[in-house]
Amino acid sequence: MNPAAQRFDFQDATIAEALQLVEEAGPLDDAQAVREAMALRSDGCGRIIERARLLGQRIGLLNELERARAWASWVLLALVALIVAGGLTLAGSVVDGSARSINVVVALASLLGLHLLTLLLWLFGLLVPLGSFNASFGWLWLALTARVAGGKRGQTPILLRAATRLLARARLLPWALGFASHAIWSLSFAVMLAVLLFALAFRNYTLSWETTILDPAFFVRGVQLLGAAPAWLGFPVPDAQTVLSPLAAAAGQRAWALWLTGCIVVYGLLPRLFFALLCALVWQARKKALAPDLSQPYYRRLLARFEAMAPRQIVDADPGRLPHDAATGLVAGETADTLMAIGFELPDELPWPPAALAAAGAQVLRIDGSASARRELLDTLARLRPRRVLVGCNAASSPDRGTERFLREVASLSSECRLWLLGGDAQATPQRWHAWLADAGLEGIVASDAPEAALRGWA
Template identity: 30%
Template sequence: MLSPQDQLTELVRTLETRQHVFATDPLLITEKLQNEEGTPIQKLHRRASRIDSNGNLARVLGKIDGRIKGIMTLMSVVWCVSGFLGLFTLLQANVVNFFYVLVCLLGFHTIMLVGWLVLTLMNQSKQSSNWFANLVSPSYLIRGKDDVTQAAVNLYEQQLEHSGMRWYLSKFSHQLWLATLTGMLLAIIFLLIVRQYSFSWESTLLSDQALITLTQVLGWLPSMVGFDVPDNAAIVQSRLVTDALPLSIARQWASLLIGSLLIYGIVPRAIAWVFCALMFRRKKMRLDTNLPYYQKIINFWQRQVIDADDFKQTPAPVAPKATVSSGNKLVALLEYPSEQDNWWQAGLNHDHAKTVASTVENFGIVDDREDMTRLTTYLDTHPVQVILGIHSQALPDRGTLRKLDQIAGHAKHGLAVQLLGSENTDVDYKTARYQQWQTALATRQIGLVDSHEPSPASNVNK
């Protein structure tokens, strides 16, 4: 699966493409990160964390991840307990058939391990993760109809369908087998401590020599790491035993049973688990920064990186300077209120404005559809010039620009835009947001009012 940072970054991408309203404006965060140091991946991670300033997205992802890991842990515990109880039931008699117990311990396990190895070498186990994906499907683990929960669930389901999940599934399968074998090992050690067993073997077809050879072959690897192996006399003496064997012989068989479980059961499974973990790490999902969404952000951050020797930066578009007429005017604010009284007076600095009396009609704030209808109806019947005040930090998105175009289409004597800063402060002309407004106004050939010159007095009708 993706790392937690990559998951959060990808969740932000999914939600932003669905027009989700975040705790912090993504455009502001993107602009602030433009001059910060770091690789594109680091800055994308930083951007996602800052957009999720209230931690809501991270909490939803953490809840899903925690429940998936909880199910896997619970299954491992259940498998360990089942292995313990299974072997505990198997070793109830005082005289135990050694090879029968060994086949019960390692027979099915060995078949499954060899089968997994064959399927892995044949590369035919890709479709075996369907049951696992259904078992831990996030749609069953977390309930929620909000867009954040739904997007997080879809993100996890996409990860479960990734090709690298075959190694994650194999790793989990080996983990369950290791839990089972560990439970068996604990049961054997516990029972051998609290009870005294005798071990025997019996066969209709195999002779004593055949069983001696089989035991020596079976005990070769355990004997290499220090486990005892019964000698030839002990093997022959253990055939068809119904009463207690000498304690020394019983201990040799018990040592070989524990050694066989470790060497032929737990160790191969552990090696397979490590191999799958390494392969999963190698095939692990990575954030695809080649997606258009990420490329657009990265290109924006790299826009100011130039070569001083042979690169000539293209001049940024500049809006034409507005010509404020001496006739009747209508002033209005777009979506946001102004912190300044009579904000429009800074723009009424026309050369002959001192000699020509102007009437200024204050329309107020234009925000919703009803305000737009009332404004366009007024403009259709009154030949006035419109001075539109826009807060300099307002976002020039499609909805705002659509309103701007509609007002410009109905203003018979033209439209001029005046960008407004905070109270007692000027507009910050160095911000990327101000340049975005310059570009939008230049594209539409809408004039921008210069609000630095002193303004004449005006008559206001409210």
């Protein structure tokens, strides 16, 4: 199970998954949302939820979701009414007519045929995924809700895709859609049975069967086989004499009517009620897995950004050298083909950018080291995800914990981070910085005071 599943409810998970789909076309400007999420929540999963809510509110996903939820019940009622009307039409065609004659075989096929076909398709879909093909009323309900609530240009289809992916990942998609489908069928069978029993109770009908090419013994065996299960519930089964009699007596007509009713209950209503209950139980057992997959690169990048931006607790009194974790950056597939050169806390006498950077084709920035400037720069790096970052530092200054924290954050938001030491003693400077980088766990950052070394293989 996803370890973050306990921290998401289905609505939050749907919004977060929908944002991932939206950002597949390009990252959103989320600097403000990220800062607010950092201030409101203390854990990575909670910050992902808060960022999703803030961005979802800004681009209208939350409003779309509320509108879809409001329309879902109305669409469900309309779909139920449509199915019930169809059931009433079928029941009316069975029990009506000037001759008041019912062909029990045709009646049974009319009332159970589509039900059995869709039920078999659903059961087959549990064993063999049918991909985009779905013949259930549950899928029709979701699709119509997205269409009605979102229109042609709304974002409800994105929410539908997000919810579908979550359900599929939790192995709940056929069960969730199946529950809606079984509930609709159960209601339709209940209405059809009520109409059928009312008509048979207060009007006189003649029930029989007809054939041109089949042996009458076939119908005798068929009636007995189909009536075996209803007989367990007390429904009578017409005997061979009643089946073979062209016009059965009143007792035989009653047996035919109750046999037909029992077949609809046992082979129609009860299976749908059973599978609706089964779907509900499976939903309760698996609903905790309805959460985004935080192991995906999209969510790993968000967690890395939040971790890099989290303020580090530093005690002024240094108890001694403690081991540092090695700085880790983004893999090549997670970055854009962007080069950046950043001047960090450089004095006015050191020009930035140096002339050697003119032909490197990099985006050039310079910050004074203030908290606001550093925050804005890190937001820019998180948005651009550069392939390489070159940081220019004053070689004569002493590296401190603020410099370490800045370099570690920059390294986590790029594939490669280099350090260019400007000014200072050409002999002692590089050795002092190399020793400090190794001691701080930043061995992956290459430091050099020579332009040709700092820019080697840069473009």
